[in-house]
Amino acid sequence: xxxxxxxxxxxxxxxxxxxxxxxxxxxxxxxxxxxxxxxxxxxxxxxxxxxxxxxxxxxxxxxxxxxxxxxxxxxxxxxxxxxxxxxxxxxxxxxxxxxxxxxxxxxxxxxxxxxxxxxxxxxxxxxxxxxxxxxxxxxxxxxxxxxxxxxxxxxxxxxxxxxxxxxxxxxxxxxxxxxxxxxxxxxxxxxxxxxxxxxxxxxxxxxxxxxxxxxxxxxx
Amino acid sequence: xxxxxxxxxxxxxxxxxxxxxxxxxxxxxxxxxxxxxxxxxxxxxxxxxxxxxxxxxxxxxxxxxxxxxxxxxxxxxxxxxxxxxxxxxxxxxxxxxxxxxxxxxxxxxxxxxxxxxxxxxxxxxxxxxxxxxxxxxxxxxxxxxxxxxxxxxxxxxxxxxxxxxxxxxxxxxxxxxxxxxxxxxxxxxxxxxxxxxxxxxxxxxxxxxxxxxxxxxxxx
Amino acid sequence: xxxxxxxxxxxxxxxxxxxxxxxxxxxxxxxxxxxxxxxxxxxxxxxxxxxxxxxxxxxxxxxxxxxxxxxxxxxxxxxxxxxxxxxxxxxxxxxxxxxxxxxxxxxxxxxxxxxxxxxxxxxxxxxxxxxxxxxxxxxxxxxxxxxxxxxxxxxxxxxxxxxxxxxxxxxxxxxxxxxxxxxxxxxxxxxxxxxxxxxxxxxxxxxxxxxxxxxxxxxxxxxxxxxx
Amino acid sequence: xxxxxxxxxxxxxxxxxxxxxxxxxxxxxxxxxxxxxxxxxxxxxxxxxxxxxxxxxxxxxxxxxxxxxxxxxxxxxxxxxxxxxxxxxxxxxxxxxxxxxxxxxxxxxxxxxxxxxxxxxxxxxxxxxxxxxxxxxxxxxxxxxxxxxxxxxxxxxxxxxxxxxxxxxxxxxxxxxxxxxxxxxxxxxxxxxxxxxxxxxxxxxxxxxxxxxxxxxxxxxxxxxxxx
Numbered sequence: 001x002x003x004x005x006x007x008x009x010x011x012x013x014x015x016x017x018x019x020x021x022x023x024x025x026x027x028x029x030x031x032x033x034x035x036x037x038x039x040x041x042x043x044x045x046x047x048x049x050x051x052x053x054x055x056x057x058x059x060x061x062x063x064x065x066x067x068x069x070x071x072x073x074x075x076x077x078x079x080x081x082x083x084x085x086x087x088x089x090x091x092x093x094x095x096x097x098x099x100x101x102x103x104x105x106x107x108x109x110x111x112x113x114x115x116x117x118x119x120x121x122x123x124x125x126x127x128x129x130x131x132x133x134x135x136x137x138x139x140x141x142x143x144x145x146x147x148x149x150x151x152x153x154x155x156x157x158x159x160x161x162x163x164x165x166x167x168x169x170x171x172x173x174x175x176x177x178x179x180x181x182x183x184x185x186x187x188x189x190x191x192x193x194x195x196x197x198x199x200x201x202x203x204x205x206x207x208x209x210x211x212x213x214x215x216x217x218x219x220x
Numbered sequence: 221x222x223x224x225x226x227x228x229x230x231x232x233x234x235x236x237x238x239x240x241x242x243x244x245x246x247x248x249x250x251x252x253x254x255x256x257x258x259x260x261x262x263x264x265x266x267x268x269x270x271x272x273x274x275x276x277x278x279x280x281x282x283x284x285x286x287x288x289x290x291x292x293x294x295x296x297x298x299x300x301x302x303x304x305x306x307x308x309x310x311x312x313x314x315x316x317x318x319x320x321x322x323x324x325x326x327x328x329x330x331x332x333x334x335x336x337x338x339x340x341x342x343x344x345x346x347x348x349x350x351x352x353x354x355x356x357x358x359x360x361x362x363x364x365x366x367x368x369x370x371x372x373x374x375x376x377x378x379x380x381x382x383x384x385x386x387x388x389x390x391x392x393x394x395x396x397x398x399x400x401x402x403x404x405x406x407x408x409x410x411x412x413x414x415x416x417x418x419x420x421x422x423x424x425x426x427x428x429x430x431x432x433x434x435x436x437x438x439x440x
Numbered sequence: 441x442x443x444x445x446x447x448x449x450x451x452x453x454x455x456x457x458x459x460x461x462x463x464x465x466x467x468x469x470x471x472x473x474x475x476x477x478x479x480x481x482x483x484x485x486x487x488x489x490x491x492x493x494x495x496x497x498x499x500x501x502x503x504x505x506x507x508x509x510x511x512x513x514x515x516x517x518x519x520x521x522x523x524x525x526x527x528x529x530x531x532x533x534x535x536x537x538x539x540x541x542x543x544x545x546x547x548x549x550x551x552x553x554x555x556x557x558x559x560x561x562x563x564x565x566x567x568x569x570x571x572x573x574x575x576x577x578x579x580x581x582x583x584x585x586x587x588x589x590x591x592x593x594x595x596x597x598x599x600x601x602x603x604x605x606x607x608x609x610x611x612x613x614x615x616x617x618x619x620x621x622x623x624x625x626x627x628x629x630x631x632x633x634x635x636x637x638x639x640x641x642x643x644x645x646x647x648x649x650x651x652x653x654x655x656x657x658x659x660x661x662x663x664x665x666x667x668x
Numbered sequence: 669x670x671x672x673x674x675x676x677x678x679x680x681x682x683x684x685x686x687x688x689x690x691x692x693x694x695x696x697x698x699x700x701x702x703x704x705x706x707x708x709x710x711x712x713x714x715x716x717x718x719x720x721x722x723x724x725x726x727x728x729x730x731x732x733x734x735x736x737x738x739x740x741x742x743x744x745x746x747x748x749x750x751x752x753x754x755x756x757x758x759x760x761x762x763x764x765x766x767x768x769x770x771x772x773x774x775x776x777x778x779x780x781x782x783x784x785x786x787x788x789x790x791x792x793x794x795x796x797x798x799x800x801x802x803x804x805x806x807x808x809x810x811x812x813x814x815x816x817x818x819x820x821x822x823x824x825x826x827x828x829x830x831x832x833x834x835x836x837x838x839x840x841x842x843x844x845x846x847x848x849x850x851x852x853x854x855x856x857x858x859x860x861x862x863x864x865x866x867x868x869x870x871x872x873x874x875x876x877x878x879x880x881x882x883x884x885x886x887x888x889x890x891x892x893x894x895x896x
């Protein structure tokens with residue numbers, strides 16, 4: 001079975017996890033792609049932790065307003081019915097469990113639900129930004145990641161080795177191979193994304209994976 | 221020497237304690253009178269703990285807006301340049317030391333700077349409202365009180381016997397007899413209000429009173 | 441933006457179950473959701489715990505009752521958290537008679553406790569109440585040599601709040617001092633019912649002027665009358 | 669209402685003394701007081717401690733520097749509290765070289781620490797950072813079986829903030845996401861200097877729309893240019 005990295009499949013599957021009216025925070029990078037695949041008939045409300053509810057698309061060239069930016073500092077727009085707020089209010093919304101889903105990128109995620117995504121000591125120390133608050137505070141935490149590092153190692157681990165963003169807070173991991181739920185210190189494989197198989201995933205992942213009895217193979 | 225209760229003298233003296241631009245919170249009752257005696261040329265900014273900066277006078281009859289009330293729930297007005305805020309913000313302003321002076325009524329005040337003004341167990345239990353926050357948070361706390369209870373006992377004590385509003389927070393006590401500063405667990409008499417004398421005050425007050433070497437007699 | 445159900449005051453009151461903890465906004469009846477309060481009195485769920493800065497007014501001599509005082513008079517509360525009950529003689533009577541438990545909380549601490557409940561904080565350290573009866577039963581934590589009380593968060597099953605203007609998504613704008621506790625209460629309850637004086641279409645409120653974001657509001661009630 | 673002195677950016681920068689702790693509002697240069705920042709770079713007080721959510725951008729390849737990045741490049745900070753420095757390669761270089769101490773604080777905790785500093789709280793309990801490096805050296809307090817970190821208040825000598833509109837008394841209104849940390853920083857410094865894009869007479873801002881009350885603002889600077 002040949003593996004070709006597929007970020008869009010990750011985004012497509014995550015986009016189907018939301019319900020009408022859910023408040024969602026999408027991290028910069030891979031998670032942002034999720035916004036491209038929200039099913040018709042479902043309206044979600046995007047929160048931007050720098051102070052906005054109802055995050056809209058980037059403005060057309062020449063229409064940029066640098067008073068309205070996303071969490072990456074890039075100009076965006078606000079949708080009708082959205083609103084702005086200061087940083088203390090924004091993180092009150094996040095910490096208070098008023099964000100239903102947060103989708104974040106991954107350096108490592110382990111079967112205890114630990115996430116490491118903000119620091120590689122000695123190499124990359126960008127700071128956690130709002131990620132620690134998002135992972136600690138959001139109702140449901142989804143780790144979105146290519147299954148493998150460029151080296152071929154799985155990003156899903158028995159135990160994270162990098163500094164943690166938050167301990168035991170991850171609910172779901174969605175990779176380009178499948179959808180996993182973290183339950184009882186194990187990854188439970190809920191869905192396999194065709195053409196991959198549960199066997200392939202178990203073989204290539206150095207972690208305890210329980211294949212659900214009703215685990216399905218789905219096409220994305 | 222005959223004592224006749226004189227609330228206006230208390231208000232007059234306190235009104236002279238402020239500087240241009242000071243932020244002041246005046247309690248309901250006696251402290252409210254202070255607003256009538258602010259010297260010409262001094263502009264203070266009145267804060268109302270229910271959510272207003274720039275508290276103005278009561279509206280004319282028929283002009284009441286019940287969305288703009290003071291801390292007693294009575295309709296008031298907002299001065300030009302004032303603003304409104306919610307209760308958490310309001311008490312952030314108070315607790316954060318952004319109110320320069322708070323003037324509060326007194327049941328008992330003692331020479332340690334303890335104030336009791338919110339509860340008489342078994343008789344009167346109205347609740348502290350915002351008083352505890354004001355006394356703990358304001359930069360300078362002024363206790364405003366008639367010197368004597370109706371029974372003739374001084375409200376200035378060695379030790380409060382009633383439940384405290386706050387411990388060791390009172391800076392000044394202004395009665396209708398004089399102005400006292402609380403320093404080193406003693407009342408320091410700074411000013412005597414004519415026609416009274418330091419001797420009269422010391423005799424009639426069951427507390428340790430140090431008469432300042434530069435204690436002055438003033439006419440109000 | 442998702443629109444929220446616009447319901448009657450009676451439907452709103454029907455969402456409160458016996459024994460619920462409810463928050464009600466307002467300060468001495470200013471900025472309280474009077475239309476919904478009236479319906480809560482009529483439908484009369486009992487055994488409630490109330491969180492509110494006061495219980496408005498009830499004067500035995502004149503018989504005048506305002507705001508939340510109607511629900512106190514109707515004996516709907518088993519417990520009340522408030523900062524001030526001095527103008528409600530019936531609340532005092534129930535407290536003294538042991539009919540209703542009253543926990544007095546400094547007004548600023550009450551605001552922070554509710555804010556903490558809504559903002560996912562485990563508590564806040566305040567200097568307010570140190571050395572007073574309010575300290576009883578609370579953890580004292582010293583920071584930089586100064587003593588603070590650890591005040592714990594408050595949350596509710598239902599919050600009844602009031603705004604000057606709301607859009608159909610639930611974005612809210614307050615007026616004057618009527619904002620008071622409504623802003624923090626909107627964040628701290630499982631179910632938030634907003635009574636609005638003026639109801640407008642989504643998009644009619646400038647996103648810069650919204651004070652409570654739509655996501656906090658579950659149901660909207662149009663204010664029917666403004667008596668207190 | 670008392671009007672506040674309207675000063676030049678250079679006068680504002682002159683109020684910062686060597687070794688001061690300063691807060692600067694903005695998020696990735698959006699909503700930062702750029703006119704004042706430019707003057708702080710020119711007058712160049714050194715040995716400062718910075719509190720800001722980030723240090724904007726500094727890209728070595730293109731040489732592009734934005735916002736607070738100008739002051740980092742000018743080596744004016746001995747210590748920086750920030751939540752994110754990932755887009756400023758010079759901040760990272762100074763940190764790795766041991767030239768500047770950098771304390772990384774989760775963004776929500778940073779906002780609460782500053783708010784606590786301004787609101788007279790001794791600290792707040794947050795779940796953020798429990799079980800991570802952020803926990804090191806901090807008190808862990810368990811409430812209802814859940815662990816929280818005690819995060820202590822932050823205050824500053826000077827806060828440099830930016831608003832869309834201000835009146836001459838210092839009442840401020842922000843726009844869009846440019847409010848960010850400006851709102852809490854206005855409450856937490858001994859001296860607050862507000863750079864405003866539009867300066868209006870007292871009374872021209874509706875008291876319901878004021879976001880930062882005039883009493884927090886000590887000096888006003890008119891924004892001269894809006895480059896970042």
